[in-house]
Each structure stands twice: as C-alpha cells, then as structure tokens.
Amino acid sequence: MNGKQITKLGFEKKAIKLALAAAGQREKAGLSRHEILDELQAVQANPQAYLTGGVYAELATELTSQQEAQQARQTAALRPTPLPYRVWGEDLIEPGARTQMDVAMQLPISRAGALMPDAHVGYGLPIGGVLATQDAVIPYGVGVDIGCSMRLSVLPLKPDSLTTDEARKLLLKHTRFGAGVSFEKSFRGDHEVLHEGTWRDQPVLRHLHDKAAEQIGTSGSGNHFVEFGTLTLPQADLGLEAGEYLAVLSHSGSRGFGAQVANHFTKLAQALHPTLDPAARKLAWLPLDTEEGQAYWQAMNLAGRYALANHDLIHARLARALGVQPAASVGNSHNLAWRQRVGEHDLIVHRKGATPAEQGQLGLIPGSMADPGFVVRGRGNPDALASASHGAGRQMGRKAAANTLAKRDVQAYLRERGVTLIGGGIDEAPQAYKRIENVIARQGDLVDVVAQFTPRVVRMDTGSEDV
Structure with a gap:
C-alpha cells in the first residue's frame, strides 16, 4: 500500500498517515491490497462504528473529528444581532466602521470587542477594531501588514544638537521606503530573526525567506515613516530625567513577507467557510485546532518578530x-x-490598528506627518480589552485626499509647524487625519500620556502626488 492509493480514496492530511499505518498492520495480518482498500472505504463511510477499538480506531477518531469540523464550518451562520461592545470617541467614527464592527460581532466565534476613537473602514475588521474570538484567528482581523508596529528611541542628545540638514542626510542614507525596495547588498543588515528554524517549517515561509532577507531593515509605503523630532518629558519617567531630548520615531511593518502570508491564509480561511455570509467574507477564520490555524499562528508571529x-x-x-x-x-x-485572558476565558484578541494597553504597559500613539505623537501608559481597561488607539486615524480616504487637498495648503501646514518632509504624498497629508488631540482626549480611561513627540524631519515613501 502507498499514500497515492489512499489519497485516491479521499483521505486527507493526518488521516493519510493513520490509514497507511493501519494498512501496514493489515498487510502483516495477510490481507490483500483489495481487501484493505475495501476496509478503508468502510471506515471512511462510517468512522463512528470503529471508534471503540481495533486497528482502525485512531483513523476513525481523526475522520470523525474532520467530519465534525467540516459540519461546523458549513453551518457557521452569523448571529441575528451583534454582541454588545463599547465605542470610544463615537463622534469621531464614520458609520462604515461601525457597520464593519457590527458584522464582526455577529460572527459565531466572537465573544467580545471594542472600537477605538481612531477607527475607520478597513478590510474585514475596521482599523481601530479590537475583537476577541474563541479558539479561532481571523487573518484579516490581524491585517495585511502583519506586525505593523511603532518604535521610539530617545537619544542622549539635545534636540538642537542635530541640524535639519544633518537629519535629512541621515534619513536619506539610512532608511529605504516603498514596495519592493531594499538596501544594496553591501549596506544590508542581518538579524537573528532571519536565522530562525521557523522559516523551514512551512513551504510558504521557505518560499518567502529570501524576500524577507532582501527587505530587512526597510519600510513600506502608505503611512510608514521614520522621523527625527523632540521628545518632551514633563516629569522623570522612562528611566530619564524630565526635559527635552532628540528622538527617533518609526512606523514600519512586515513588508512584502507579511502581506503574502496574510493573503495566502485568507484564501485558506475563505475556502474553509464557503457558505459564510458575503458581508463577513473578509472575516473568514481559521480554527486553531486545525493545521491551517496552527500554520497561520506560527507565520503571523514570525511576521511580527520580523517587523x-x-x-x-x-x-x-x-x-x-x-x-x-x-x-x-x-x-x-x-x-x-x-492569547489573552478575558473575564473567565482564554480568548484570541485581534488588534487591527489598536495599541495593547495593559495596566502599566508603555505604548506609542502617533499623529500625522506634522502633528505630535504620544508615549502612553496603559490603564488596562477591561471594556476595551486592554487596548487603545494606534494613531489619529483617517478622516478622509486616500483617493479623496489626493483629489481634494491642495498641495499649497499641505505645505503651509508643514511650514507652520516647522516640519521638513522627505517624500510623502497628498494622500498622507495631515488634513486627511483626525486631530490627534481629539483622539487622545477620547481615551483618558484607556491610557495616561507620559511624553509628547514633536516631529521635525520626516521621511516617507512618495505618494500619488508628492507634497
């Protein structure tokens, strides 16, 4: 007997190995290939009859489990009404984001949720949406840019120790932006994440390793940035004395690697739920007790470390x-x-454009290319699933911004605030974003502000039309 013959019977994945093992035992008992294939078909047709013991018991258990999972997937109807959830800054949030969150809270796997004040429409789960699910992960609940993150380095230098021209030259030399970009080989860095054994555990990860290695240390397009600015610390904190410091703030993610992981597993999730309501199509999930769910969880966390x-x-x-x-x-x-404890349950908490804000946890909430960002400390609010906003949030879509905002108005905004911009498109103009001060004011019960970062020299990718 071989795997090809068993696969032809319709066995899949783990069941193939179990069927081969059982077939080997039956061959030793003197049965012919034809007799064994007949027995395997009988087990396949009624696995429950073989659960009590015997050579086919393990195979029957696996087949029963697969059948139950398939039935559960195909009968995954949405709840008639959304589960209740809290909204922060409701006056700042567009109706479309609320509609998307409502659909997410109708999923049969959803258990709790919250919407942050920077929320706006995204793919599947809205940007600014926080969703807790039972034993399942939603690729589009995480997002396409898996692991997108913030980093602030406070330097032991005064803000005026670096001129605008010096800062500009440093950013041009040491950062790269845009789809597919990378550093020259002689300048490219290395990192321990590229040498993890995890890359060899899945075909999709093996395939994407070289791309990830090529793009390491670079940033994507859109709202990603690296900027020099002034950190104002009103009182001693962060292991520093109160005062003003030169600082670097960056917003970057997992590049093309993370995007391809997201798209690959979203297709798998959608194939698992062919009858899912079209309104929830982009919220298709992967049960964590399946091979696909475990594979995504591994790939997602690798993309997070890579970011x-x-x-x-x-x-x-x-x-x-x-x-x-x-x-x-x-x-x-x-x-x-x-994975997070929510009330009495261990759930999977998705934060798509939301900052973790457990009690005492430090985080970063940036504004726009010309507006301040904030270092915050979480208050662990359980109604928000210990979360906060991840930025100011868009009040205008990219196309709308590019079509309606005037370059001269954006340039005037930058000049008034003393910001030098390298790259950056009209679609990322400050006017396309909510006022960060309003967003921060709506979440006083989620975070406390520790320090303010004021941008001075900002580098981004070029947009549809440069500022």
Whole structure:
C-alpha cells in the first residue's frame, strides 16, 4: 500500500498517515491490497462504528473529528444581532466602521470587542477594531501588514544638537521606503530573526525567506515613516530625567513577507467557510485546532518578530551614525492577535490598528506627518480589552485626499509647524487625519500620556502626488 492509493480514496492530511499505518498492520495480518482498500472505504463511510477499538480506531477518531469540523464550518451562520461592545470617541467614527464592527460581532466565534476613537473602514475588521474570538484567528482581523508596529528611541542628545540638514542626510542614507525596495547588498543588515528554524517549517515561509532577507531593515509605503523630532518629558519617567531630548520615531511593518502570508491564509480561511455570509467574507477564520490555524499562528508571529527586526536595524543604523546608544526605547505592535485572558476565558484578541494597553504597559500613539505623537501608559481597561488607539486615524480616504487637498495648503501646514518632509504624498497629508488631540482626549480611561513627540524631519515613501 502507498499514500497515492489512499489519497485516491479521499483521505486527507493526518488521516493519510493513520490509514497507511493501519494498512501496514493489515498487510502483516495477510490481507490483500483489495481487501484493505475495501476496509478503508468502510471506515471512511462510517468512522463512528470503529471508534471503540481495533486497528482502525485512531483513523476513525481523526475522520470523525474532520467530519465534525467540516459540519461546523458549513453551518457557521452569523448571529441575528451583534454582541454588545463599547465605542470610544463615537463622534469621531464614520458609520462604515461601525457597520464593519457590527458584522464582526455577529460572527459565531466572537465573544467580545471594542472600537477605538481612531477607527475607520478597513478590510474585514475596521482599523481601530479590537475583537476577541474563541479558539479561532481571523487573518484579516490581524491585517495585511502583519506586525505593523511603532518604535521610539530617545537619544542622549539635545534636540538642537542635530541640524535639519544633518537629519535629512541621515534619513536619506539610512532608511529605504516603498514596495519592493531594499538596501544594496553591501549596506544590508542581518538579524537573528532571519536565522530562525521557523522559516523551514512551512513551504510558504521557505518560499518567502529570501524576500524577507532582501527587505530587512526597510519600510513600506502608505503611512510608514521614520522621523527625527523632540521628545518632551514633563516629569522623570522612562528611566530619564524630565526635559527635552532628540528622538527617533518609526512606523514600519512586515513588508512584502507579511502581506503574502496574510493573503495566502485568507484564501485558506475563505475556502474553509464557503457558505459564510458575503458581508463577513473578509472575516473568514481559521480554527486553531486545525493545521491551517496552527500554520497561520506560527507565520503571523514570525511576521511580527520580523517587523520588530526592521525597527531594530533602522534605529541601530541611525544611533550608530550619531555615535550614541539610545537612553530609552519604547515600542509596540498594533496589527497582531494575542492569547489573552478575558473575564473567565482564554480568548484570541485581534488588534487591527489598536495599541495593547495593559495596566502599566508603555505604548506609542502617533499623529500625522506634522502633528505630535504620544508615549502612553496603559490603564488596562477591561471594556476595551486592554487596548487603545494606534494613531489619529483617517478622516478622509486616500483617493479623496489626493483629489481634494491642495498641495499649497499641505505645505503651509508643514511650514507652520516647522516640519521638513522627505517624500510623502497628498494622500498622507495631515488634513486627511483626525486631530490627534481629539483622539487622545477620547481615551483618558484607556491610557495616561507620559511624553509628547514633536516631529521635525520626516521621511516617507512618495505618494500619488508628492507634497
């Protein structure tokens, strides 16, 4: 007997191995290939009859489990009404984001949720949506840019120790932005994340390793940035004395690697739920007790570590160029899923564009290219699933911003605030975003503000039309 013959019968994955093992025992007992195939078909047709014991018991258990999972997937109807959830800054949130969150809270796997004040429409789960599910993970609940994250390095330098021209030259030399970009080989960094054995555990990860290695230490397009600015610390904290410091703030993710992981597993999730309501199509999930669910969980966490590695290299390059070591560092991811205790249950908490804010946990909430960002400390609010906003949040879509905002108005906004911009498109203009001060004011019960970062020299990818 061989695997090809068993596969032809319709056995899949783990069941093939179990069927081969059972067939081997029956061959030793003297049965012919034809007789064994007949027995396997009988087990396949009625596995419950073989659960009590015998050579086919393990195979029958696996087949029964697969059948139950398939039945559960195909009868996954949405709840008639959404589960209740809290909303922060409701006056700042567009109706479309509320509609998306309502659909997410109708999923049969959903248990709790919250919407942050920077929320706006996304794919599947809205940006700014926090969703807790039971034993399942939603690829689009995490997002396409898996592990998208923030990093702040506070340098032991005064803000005026670096001129605008010097900051500009450093950013041009030590950062790269845009789809598919990478550093020259002689300048490309290395990182321990690239040498993890995890890359060899799945075909999709093996296939994407070289791309990830090529793009390490770079940033994508859209709202990703690296900027020099002034950190104002009103009182001693972060292991620092009160005062003003030169600081580097970056927003970056998992590049093309994370995007391809997201798309690959979203297709698998949608194939598992062919009858899912079209309104929830982009919220298709992977049960964590399946091979697909475990594979995504592994790939997602690797992408999260890879995104943090990009920040490591960016900040190390800039600090090394300045001949200093950071005096303090703060960072957080805001496009991931975490295992978290919620009430009396262990759930999977998706934060798609939301900052983890457990009691005492430090995080970063940036504004726009010309507006301040904030170092915050979480208050662990259980109604928000210990979360906060991840930024100011868009009040205008990219196309709308590019079509309606005038370049001269954006440039005037930058000049008024003393910001020098490298790259950056009209679609990322400050006017396309909510006022960060309003967003921060709506979440006083979620975080406490520790310090303010004021941008001075900002680098981003070029947009549809440069500012």
